[in-house]
Amino acid sequence: AQSVTQLGSHVSVSEGALVLLRCNYSSSVPPYLFWYVQYPNQGLQLLLKYTTGATLVKGINGFEAEFKKSETSFHLTKPSAHMSDAAEYFCAVRAEGAQKLVFGQGTRLTINP
Amino acid sequence: SAVISQKPSRDICQRGTSLTIQCQVDSQVTMMFWYRQQPGQSLTLIATANQGSEATYESGFVIDKFPISRPNLTFSTLTVSNMSPEDSSIYLCSVGDRLSEQYFGPGTRLTVT
Numbered sequence: 001a002q003s004v005t006q007l008g009s010h011v012s013v014s015e016g017a018l019v020l021l022r023c024n025y026s027s028s029v030p031p032y033l034f035w036y037v038q039y040p041n042q043g044l045q046l047l048l049k050y051t052t053g054a055t056l057v058k059g060i061n062g063f064e065a066e067f068k069k070s071e072t073s074f075h076l077t078k079p080s081a082h083m084s085d086a087a088e089y090f091c092a093v094r095a096e097g098a099q100k101l102v103f104g105q106g107t108r109l110t111i112n113p
Numbered sequence: 114s115a116v117i118s119q120k121p122s123r124d125i126c127q128r129g130t131s132l133t134i135q136c137q138v139d140s141q142v143t144m145m146f147w148y149r150q151q152p153g154q155s156l157t158l159i160a161t162a163n164q165g166s167e168a169t170y171e172s173g174f175v176i177d178k179f180p181i182s183r184p185n186l187t188f189s190t191l192t193v194s195n196m197s198p199e200d201s202s203i204y205l206c207s208v209g210d211r212l213s214e215q216y217f218g219p220g221t222r223l224t225v226t
Contacts, residue, residue, distance in 0.1 A: 034214055043205055044156075044217040046114075090155060099144060100171075101207075101215055103155045 002027045002093045004104035012110040019063075019078040021107045023091030026072065033074040034092040034101070035065055044090065050074065061085070086111045115140050115208050117218035125224045126196055133192045134221045136206035141186035146215065147179070150203040159204075162189050196225045 007022040025031055032051050036044040048059025055067040061084075065076045074091060091104040116139040126132050136145065144163055148156040159179055160168045168181040182190045193200050201224050209215035 032214075036217075041222075043117075043219040044207075046214050046216065049214050099146075099161055100158055101146075101156075103157075105155045 002031065002095055002098075002102045004091050004093050004102055006089075006091050006104035006107050008107055009105060010108045010110065012112060013081050014112045015083055016080050019076070019081045019085065019109065021076040021089050021091075021109065023065075023074045023076065023104060024072055025074060025091070025093045027093055027095055029095045032094045032096060033065075033067060034094070035059065035063070035074075035076050036090045036092060037061075038088040038090065038106075040087070047076070047089075081109075081111050083111050083113070085109060115142060115216045117206060117208060117216060119204075119206060119218040119221050121221060122219065123222035123224075125226060128197050128225055130196055131192055131194045132196065132223060133190050134204055134206075134223075136189045136191070136218055138187045138208050142208040143186070144209055145183060145189045146207045146209070147181060147189075147191045148205045148207065148217075150205060150220070152201070156205065159191070193223065196223075198225045201225045 003026040005024045034049045035047040038044050048057050050057050050067045058064045063078045088106050090106050092101045094101050118137045120135045147159040150156050158171050159174045160170045162168045162181050162183040164183050164186050180192045203220045205220045207215040207217045
């Protein structure tokens with residue numbers, strides 16, 4: 001079975017500072033990993049995904065994440081935070097060949113002026 | 114990516130009544146999924162709806178409470194039956210297949226009084 005743990009339900013950074021949102025997963029088979037963002041009163045938007053190949057993946061809005069198998073991690077980063085990045089971020093895992101997405105609890109990102 | 118719409122976008126319903134939520138996709142898709150997001154919580158998969166077969170429900174969700182229809186490859190409905198205040202949530206549909214990510218609709222915000 002797959003599971004996802006997001007460390008920190010709430011992260012606050014200053015505008016222009018580094019954003020780091022942590023995600024650790026548990027999977028008995030090679031996983032597919034995803035980061036989604038949810039802006040207030042909206043659905044989920046895919047930021048980036050890892051399936052196979054390069055372990056550093058780049059997504060939209062300047063975000064990137066690195067798949068580290070040895071650490072079972074898929075942390076999301078952005079070098080310089082922008083006020084528009086304030087949102088809820090969800091990490092999700094899906095086993096290869098499976099249909100079901102399993103989500104982490106989410107991290108609310110706040111950007112301070 | 115697929116464009117997904119949901120109706121209604123929000124509703125306030127009285128306990129004991131039922132609400133049917135519609136999900137429309139702009140292209141034919143094999144798999145459609147229904148999720149629940151309770152206030153301040155992450156997403157939980159209710160069921161997977163594939164065209165031409167019965168929906169597959171996750172543990173804790175039953176067909177009598179959440180009947181689903183999937184009449185064709187672009188449309189699905191989820192009914193929340195005999196509602197109670199505990200059913201107050203955001204209900205999201207998504208589409209995808211085993212080789213790709215899932216795309217989400219904007220959600221239906223349900224309040225049960």
